[in-house]
Amino acid sequence: CVDVDLDESGAATSDPTAAVLRPVDGYVSQLQAIAADKTAGRDVLVSVIAGVPLDYNLGGIEVSYADSEDPTFQALFGIGAGCSNPDTQQTAIPPVRLKSFAEAFAGDDINLYSVCDDDYTPAINDIVAGIEVELPPACFGGCVLDLDDSTEALDYSCVVTQRSGGKTVTLPECLDGDIPDGADACWVAKTGADLDPLCDVPGQNLEFELLRRPGVPVPGDVDVRAACELSAFTSFDCP
Incomplete structure (x- = not known):
């Protein structure tokens, strides 16, 4: 059984404007x-x-x-x-x-x-x-400043906010991969070898992952944004 476009008389038609239902x-x-x-x-x-x-x-x-x-x-x-x-x-x-x-x-x-x-x-x-x-990875579109270059890890300074229903809240960073008490969402920063290949490109060095508490509905108008302190020497820090 296949779908057929019919006109008002019930006859098959190849004219989409004459079809009773949109083809x-x-x-x-x-x-x-x-x-x-x-x-x-x-x-x-x-x-x-x-x-x-x-x-x-x-x-x-x-x-x-x-x-x-x-x-x-x-x-x-x-x-x-x-x-x-x-x-x-x-x-x-x-x-x-x-x-x-x-x-x-x-x-x-x-x-x-x-x-x-x-x-x-x-x-x-x-x-x-x-x-x-x-869903693509949440690559941060810039070279984030390393606040402590004496260590191999990227010491970042970032703020992640979520806006919904006209209200903006600051989301906490996840604690060992867990959502902190009192929060419905948190973020994880990925760097170095943990970066998705799409994020591991010149001029970028950070990727975000958002975790949400199970069972908590996500508003339809939610807008999540991240702001980080940036390096002034992108070509050196994010070659």
């Missing part, structure tokens, strides 16, 4: 244009939780497009269920347009998950893992 190709092209404008190496990620069979994302399973044996279900949806789960009394119709849309952005792994699953954790974990891969 899937239009949504795909829009996201592809966004991906083309993003920073090099970044991508647009698409995952769909829909009416595909349980464990469909593991591969080797086909989506079923068949009439339902239940006349009430057939009358309501015009097709049988794409998935079901008697443990949760969950059913869902098989995706057509959503399947085409998701497959246009599929990588090496299947990006369609079953809405009939009684546990969405595997789907969410896969989605989050994809996002983590796409």
Whole structure:
């Protein structure tokens, strides 16, 4: 079963302006244009939780497009269920347009998950893992001053602030990798051999990692910024 653009009479049409529903190709092209404008190496990620069979994302399973044996279900949806789960009394119709849309952005792994699953954790974990891969390292865009050049370690002086809802707070530095009591977030400074290759470039010598307390929601308008005392001799300190 494939998606087909239909006009008001129910006839197939190749004219996107005559289609009753916006063609899937239009949504795909829009996201592809966004991906083309993003920073090099970044991508647009698409995952769909829909009416595909349980464990469909593991591969080797086909989506079923068949009439339902239940006349009430057939009358309501015009097709049988794409998935079901008697443990949760969950059913869902098989995706057509959503399947085409998701497959246009599929990588090496299947990006369609079953809405009939009684546990969405595997789907969410896969989605989050994809996002983590796409997030670039937080390189500090300057050469930070070493306050004590008698040691090999970079002794930095930095302040990290977080602004949300019109309020700005100073975030503490993490203590041995742990978030200090009374704080919901903290930062870790990476230097030397711990730098990501994207940060280990001439003119830069510091990378930040932000840790947040589990279970604490992150505001949608959050803006985190860092300010550090800079070296006056970049070519010498950050060759």
